[in-house]
Amino acid sequence: MxxxxxxxxxxxxxxxxxxxxxxxxxxxxxxxxxxxxxxxxxxxxxxxxxxxxxxxxxxxxxxxxxxxxxxxxxxxxxxxxxxxxxxxxxxxxxxxxxxxxxxxxxxxxxxxxxxxxxxxxxxxxxxxxxxxxxxxxxxxxxxxxxxxxxxxxxxxxxxxxxxxxxxxxxxxxxxxxxxxxxxxxxxVDGVYTTDPRIERRARKLERIAYEEMLELASLGAKVLQTRSVELAMRYKVRLMVLSSFEDLPGTLVCDEEEIMEQNVVSGVAFSRDEAKLTLVKVNDQPGVAARIFGPLSENGVNVDMIVQNIGTDLTGGEDGTTDMTFSVALSEVERARAALEAARGEIGYEALIVDDEVAKVSVVGIGMRSNAGVAQRMFAALAEEGINIKVIATSEIKVSVLIDRWYLELAVRALHEAFGLEAA
Amino acid sequence: MxxxxxxxxxxxxxxxxxxxxxxxxxxxxxxxxxxxxxxxxxxxxxxxxxxxxxxxxxxxxxxxxxxxxxxxxxxxxxxxxxxxxxxxxxxxxxxxxxxxxxxxxxxxxxxxxxxxxxxxxxxxxxxxxxxxxxxxxxxxxxxxxxxxxxxxxxxxxxxxxxxxxxxxxxxxxxxxxxxxxxxxxxxVDGVYTTDPRIERRARKLERIAYEEMLELASLGAKVLQTRSVELAMRYKVRLMVLSSFEDLPGTLVCDEEEIMEQNVVSGVAFSRDEAKLTLVKVNDQPGVAARIFGPLSENGVNVDMIVQNIGTDLTGGEDGTTDMTFSVALSEVERARAALEAARGEIGYEALIVDDEVAKVSVVGIGMRSNAGVAQRMFAALAEEGINIKVIATSEIKVSVLIDRWYLELAVRALHEAFGLEAA
Known part of the structure; x- marks a missing residue:
């Protein structure tokens, strides 16, 4: 031999x-x-x-x-x-x-x-x-x-x-x-277009790109450790997610070049237990973001989405203040509230409004890089169901919105259908 | 510093x-x-x-x-x-x-x-x-x-x-x-002159010599691993046996030179479950011992005491045969019997007599090296209680006998007293 x-x-x-x-x-x-x-x-x-x-x-x-x-x-x-x-x-x-x-x-x-x-x-x-x-x-x-x-x-x-x-x-x-x-x-036996417990027509993906997997993992689809996916992406290691208990084809996590037929959107992810915090009429001066998020970070609060508006929608006029909205996991809301109240003098704001009845829904797909209409299609699908969008955040391959938790399942199903993700 | x-x-x-x-x-x-x-x-x-x-x-x-x-x-x-x-x-x-x-x-x-x-x-x-x-x-x-x-x-x-x-x-x-x-x-909180469950006047030894400890360990006093005592003796490591649960002085296992006041006998050890096997009228030719103990060893039987008599006591005359008596742990007696029966043709013997009602009692002490009367004192003490001795084996610092298991406790107490081992 x-x-x-x-x-x-x-x-x-x-x-x-x-x-x-x-x-x-x-x-x-x-x-x-x-x-x-x-x-x-x-x-x-x-x-x-x-x-x-x-x-x-x-x-x-x-x-x-x-x-x-x-x-x-x-x-x-x-x-x-x-x-x-x-x-x-x-x-x-x-x-x-x-x-x-x-x-x-x-x-x-x-x-x-x-x-x-x-x-x-x-x-x-x-x-x-x-x-x-x-x-x-x-x-x-x-x-x-x-x-x-x-x-x-x-x-x-x-x-x-x-x-x-x-x-x-x-x-x-x-x-x-x-x-x-x-x-x-x-x-689990692979990566699905969304959680099959919410949308029974969810389809197992044959392939998914590293970047998409990272977005899905950080959104709570706990199939793979985030660090391991990052490492796989960096060294171009082809990852296969498979079931230990059933003999079924799994999902290959790979470079996008290996994925021939790419949907614009690969999946709908969600995170049920979120909270939205808004600081009203914050003095809009250089360094204000640091004064807000410093105390949160020091107290172990992970901030997810952040939106800053010039203070017009709540107060009706430009007065040198801004409203700062951000989201945290529901389990961290009390810690966040305490940190912000303790730092109130330093930050300077009029009120803190907490909405602890929200959920996050996201559509993820590397196809949206070359496809501008994804966010619009998402907003339209939600509007059609009468679901109000509270916060929007986008990245290169993801659009996330905060909505009332009450409508979470409905939103997931509506988006799953709108992007044609169901099993054939 | x-x-x-x-x-x-x-x-x-x-x-x-x-x-x-x-x-x-x-x-x-x-x-x-x-x-x-x-x-x-x-x-x-x-x-x-x-x-x-x-x-x-x-x-x-x-x-x-x-x-x-x-x-x-x-x-x-x-x-x-x-x-x-x-x-x-x-x-x-x-x-x-x-x-x-x-x-x-x-x-x-x-x-x-x-x-x-x-x-x-x-x-x-x-x-x-x-x-x-x-x-x-x-x-x-x-x-x-x-x-x-x-x-x-x-x-x-x-x-x-x-x-x-x-x-x-x-x-x-x-x-x-x-x-x-x-x-x-x-x-346990130390090494005793004998098992306190049998003789309540047993005394904890302040010191004991390595050699004595080795004899006691191999006799079933499972305080220390035999190998560790051998190693301690070789490198002159002073070993102290102490209780984890009570705050009491322990027993020092040390070189005999560290032991000032040495009793002739340090302790009485015993092993309850022994069996005595006698091969009657074995052809007394060179190599017979190997033919007997080879098969036993190959079958995982540990032989302890061995006594060979020229064939006079059981048969009444010198006829070129010998009786071979040895002891094994009771748990190994059936394995021993099977091995000897399988090798009967090779060994050549008239009968196999098994006595599975015996126990071993030993007195141990480095003092007996310079004191010839120990065995005699032991036999006298047992005779006084009417206890028959079935087999005797001696080493430099130990005398062991097999007796009827029925008399084990009596023998231990009699010897403990005969050698003055009780607590003051």
Whole structure:
């Protein structure tokens, strides 16, 4: 046999896909299928579901004094040592199950490969992956099972990548190994034009562009970790989202050049629990935005959409003031309100109006770059249903609106139909 | 402050001593006490009790095909990756709890120190410990928490030392670090002259010699792992056995030169469930012992005491045959019987007599090296109670006898009294 290099494939299984030995076996069957197709396979595994939460719980308990009820701060390096053990367990078990099925495989911990990370324990970034040892083992016929979510920091200690980091491990390995594809097995079977629980005619996308996936992910379609999609886009790693539990074609996340027939809009995304805050008659002076959003950021409030109007619509005349409207997640509204009231003297505004009955709906599609009419079609479809638009924000491939939460499902269905997204 | 080296102490906590966060805190209080006394402390921890069994169970399940009921053989390297995670978790949690108490500490995995082992995964031996990095951290005021039971093999992968290996980790670290003492915290509070459940006047020994401890350990007093005592003896590491749960003085296991006032006998040990097997009229030819004990060993039977008589007592005359008597654990008697019956043609014997109603009682003491009367005193004490001796075996510091199991407790009490071991 010549030492010809086989094509490489990375396959990632999340926590629910390796929750127990039966599921690990089920995942291993999928791995064996790809091995039989002629790939050198690298499997990336998460911790068995529930495991990470248990370990994190222990860390919190360890860091809390027995006679106090506050949660202590803890040493993130020790958090990493404890929590990374979850993936270590799964990697060994998966290797054993594969061996049992006749697939030669070995486990690799992050520090063994090594996957070198930054020193920010608990939220480290992958900086380099030295694949020489893995590749040498491929040459001996040994497939790889890698503990996800972790690497080794500059201090020589285990560093974890933050929750959901196994997706990132998989994509980074696919890039470093030049893998043909990175398959992400999860508990959904692909990316849909919208949530099928709201629009039963929602269609599974065969392909979606990285940029679209990023917009969808940040809008709450929790299929893939945002960072992993960014990384895939940067290194042009083809990502396939697939079901662990059903044998169905998935969705390929890829470069837009790989997508032949492109709809103008690929999907309708939404976020149900939003709140709209308006500061009325803010003194419109240079630096006012910083004075508003500084205190919000310092208090951990993530601001999403921001709209600034010269003060005419509410007050009827130009008087050197402005109205500033922005949206936050419903869960952060009280924190936002407190921060703004505390900073009232510094900012200078007449009133704070909070509307906590709003939802956000967005249409996303790279096709709208070359198609100017998308926003107009969106507004018309909503108007036809009598849905009032409260705030509008646009990006290059997305138009988002805030509407009354009451009309959310109606709006999603109306837009899904208006852009012709339903299944054939 | 000068860079004066502080005295060093190793403290090991077993699984029941770190079974949950409350117990880890309890152990940490003991660590803090030694830190406050001025030691650079190295804590060695086992997995939380129950954890290792759970992990081993998963490994067995992973290696067993779903459609078969036999336990498969498994890759010991993957066993090690999975099972070693238990100690990794405890090491991080202990470091966090110590930090919370104001004791600067960090966890060390075997591969981080590194503790270099042989390549025999699952039962590796420690070959070298590079303490430079740990010692450097002592210089920065950082105490160490080491995951017990594991190191890194020549293949760069995690290698475990076998069950109970955390004791060995602790002793090896104490030797490598030149520690003043190695404290083993466990669920008993020391080593007793005999089992207090049988003789309530049993006395906790203040000190015991390594050799005595080895004899006691191999006789079933499961306080310390035999390998760890051997290692301590070889490197003259002073071992202290202490209770995790009560604040009581423990027992120091040390060189006999450290023991001033030495009783002739230090303790009475016993093993309740033994069996005696006699092969009658074995052809007494060269190589007969190998023909008998070969098949036993091949079938995993551990033979303990062995006595060979020229064939006179049972048959009444010298006829070129011999009777061979030996003892095995009761649990191995059927395996032994089957092996001997299968090899009957090869060995050549007239009958196999099995007595499965025996127990072993031993007196142990380094003092008997210079004191010839011990065996005689032992036989007299048993005779006085009318207890018949079935087999006798002696070593330099031990005399063991097999007796009827029925008289075990009586024999232990009689010997305990005969050698003056009771508490003052």
């Amino acid at each position: 010549t030492a010809e290099t086989k094509p490489r494939l990375v396959m990632k299984f999340g926590g629910t896909s390796v929750a127990d030995l039966d599921r690990i076996r089920n995942a291993a069957v999928k791995v064996k299928r790809e091995v039989d197709r002629g790939y050198d396979v690298t499997v990336v595994v998460s911790a068995m579901s529930g495991r990470t939460n248990e370990l994190v719980g222990w860390v919190r308990e360890a860091a809390r004094p027995a006679d106090a009820d506050h949660a202590g701060l803890y040493d993130a390096r020790e958090y990493d040592a404890v929590v990374a053990s979850g993936e270590q367990v799964t990697s060994g078990l998966m290797a054993l199950v594969l061996q049992e099925m006749g697939v030669p495989a070995r486990s690799w911990q992050g520090w063994q490969i090594p996957i070198r990370t930054s020193g920010l324990h608990g939220a480290a970034r992958i900086e380099a992956i030295e694949t020489e040892a893995m590749v040498r083992k491929f040459g001996e016929g040994l497939h790889a099972v890698v503990a996800g979510f972790q690497g080794i920091g500059p201090d020589g200690r285990i560093a974890t990548l933050g929750r959901g980091g196994s997706d990132t491990t998989a994509v980074a390995l696919a890039a470093a190994l030049g893998a043909e594809r990175c398959d992400i097995y999860t508990d | 000068t860079a004066e080296t502080k005295p060093r102490l190793v403290m090991k906590f077993g699984g029941t001593s770190v079974a949950d966060l409350d117990r880890i805190r309890n152990a940490a209080v003991k660590v803090k006490r030694e830190v406050d006394r001025g030691y650079d402390v190295t804590v060695v921890v086992s997995a939380m009790s129950g954890r290792t069994n759970e992990l081993v169970g998963w490994v067995r399940e992973a290696a067993r095909p779903a459609d078969a009921d036999h336990a498969g053989l498994y890759d010991a390297r993957e066993y090690d990756a999975v099972v070693a995670s238990g100690e990794q978790v405890t090491s991080g949690l202990m470091a966090l709890v110590l930090q919370e108490m104001g004791v600067p500490a960090r966890s060390w995995q075997g591969w981080q120190i590194p503790i270099r082992t042989s390549g025999l995964h699952g039962a590796a031996r420690i070959e070298a410990i590079e303490t430079e990095a740990m010692v450097r951290k002592f210089g920065e005021g950082l105490h160490a928490v080491v995951a017990g039971f594991q190191g890194i093999g020549p293949d760069g992968r995690i290698a475990t030392l076998g069950r109970g290996g955390s004791d060995t980790t602790a002793v090896a670290l104490a030797a490598a670090l030149g520690a003043e003492r190695c404290d083993i915290y466990t669920d």
